[in-house]
Amino acid sequence: MDKPPSTPPLPRPDDETPLFSRAAVVASCVGFILIGALQALYGPSIPAFRDEFGLSPSTAGLGLSAHFVGGVAGVLVFDRLFGRADPAAPAARIGNRKLLGGSYLLMALGAAGFALAPTWPAALAMALVAGLGFGGIDYGLNQLFAVGFGRRSTAMLNILNAHFGIGAILGPALIGLVGAERYTAIFLGFAALTLPLLLCLAGVRDGAPPHTDEATGADGASRAADVRSRSLATVLGAFVLLYVLHVGIEAGVGGWEPTHLETVGYGATAAASATSVYWLMMTVGRFLVAPLALRWPARSIIAVSCAGMTACLLLAAVPALAPYAYAGVGLFIAPIFPTGLPWLNDAAPRARRAGALVIAASMVGGVAAGPALGKAIELSGIRSVPLILAAVSAICLATTVWLIRATATRRPTDTARPSPEPARPGAGDRVGETS
Known part of the structure; x- marks a missing residue:
């Protein structure tokens, strides 16, 4: 099948050559x-x-x-x-x-x-x-x-x-x-x-593997997902929402945890130390999930992460549990950013700019989190910080559940039907590449 002229194929060096030494x-x-x-x-x-x-x-x-x-x-x-x-x-x-x-x-x-x-x-x-x-x-x-x-x-x-x-x-x-x-x-x-x-x-090898079923797993275990009848633009929009909101939570906890803990009775030193533990747990969480990622699919890891993050933020509203609950938030939020990228590549293998879209959106989310959360806290008070963030986290969880359903692969019997003619590239195949 001919490639669209606007996106020439990447050079295909020897597939056995690793991309990184x-x-x-x-x-x-x-x-x-x-x-x-x-x-x-x-x-x-x-x-x-x-x-x-x-x-x-x-x-x-x-x-x-x-x-x-x-x-x-x-x-x-x-x-x-x-x-x-x-x-x-x-x-x-x-x-x-x-x-x-x-x-x-x-x-x-x-x-x-x-x-x-x-x-x-x-x-x-x-x-x-x-x-x-x-x-x-x-x-x-x-x-x-x-x-x-x-x-x-x-x-x-x-x-x-x-x-x-x-x-x-x-x-x-x-x-x-x-x-x-x-x-x-x-x-x-x-x-x-x-x-x-x-x-x-x-x-570093100059030729990257293509984003196709062939590249996402030779044994077929991680074939590119079929987005069913839903438009690719809607799926990408859901990924952007997930990234914006979860980075907003990450920045929100890091910025407001000390203030919230001091408001509910902790000293300044204890509050600062607890915030340091939160950032430390984010780092530890990514190391811990690496071996799990070899056995569990990305969508399952992200679903568990969003559920755990939401539960921990709700527990953070209890003053006696707050420092430990915030540490749990750091542990659960840790895998979302890196684990979502391979899932995105499988879900939208032909949307070459999808990764740029969600990473740029995550940066915007980090910048916008401060003013947006500050306004919400101004209206509801410092003690509401974990509850506000828990509500945002619940949206992340709902978005993840929707994405799991929208990007589920069809059964082999559904994908084995012969096609009468090669599929033509459609307008929805390349989100963000309209001229």
Whole structure:
């Protein structure tokens, strides 16, 4: 069957060649530690930003906002370039190595420029540049891991994203150890640590496996899902909703847990420690689910995660249980982001930009969670924090149940019927690719 001219096929090198060498896998995990640390460095450095540039708290917080704006742009730019080729000259395709290498360089340049910027507007511009690289690495490695390890992709994605959590824990700890006033040296050191990863890109293969039934499992165990009579756009919309809401819960707990615990009677130190445990449990949860992902399908893991997350948030409304319940939220929410990507690839194998859509949406969800949750809390009070988040989590659970039904595979007898003629690519096959 001829491919649509707008999306030329990716080069198909020897299928036995792994997409990542072992050194490249290790380097990718280190890269995720670095992007996790970078994202977490802005907040603890705010006091130093305010002192150096004479900023208000809200203006100083724009550093992280600029980083996230750059991150969304980086995801979209990487996706636009990924697999791009001239139909008459497939060799002109921009390969994985160049895109990842460019992203690492942008992140290093942005981090160094942020550290050395003479004015706050210049610093924000450099945070935007660092965010571009951040988004390219985040999307690029997630997407390549989602298709590069066959049936082990879900497990490998959880391990990859667990290293992001390690970085998010180490970044603030480093600021606390050396002091926020030395943020310049920390950002410069971060930029320097990024550069050696370029040497490991030789272990990344330029040709990614195609998103088809053939690529999702040679034994047929993970065939591309049939979305039945429902439109692909509706299924993708449900995935976007799941990602936006669960990242909103993740950011909401991280931002409001200390305030809620102090309101119900815990001391500031205990509240801060409990929040650190929440982030730690997110990292632990991804490591723990990796072996489970080898035996259980992604949809089952996400369903259990959403149910457990909802139950824990309801328990967090009980003051005596709140610190432990929030830790449980971290454990259950951990697998959703990395585990959802292989499920998405199976559910929408021909929607090449689906991964970019949900990852960009997750970043938007993280940014929008603060104002939206703040307004809800303003109307209902601090004690309502876990209940508000539990309601959002219940929507995540309902969305997951709907997706399980909508993406269920047909029985073999249903899929074995001969087709009178090759199927033509329809308008619903490529969400987001309308011109």
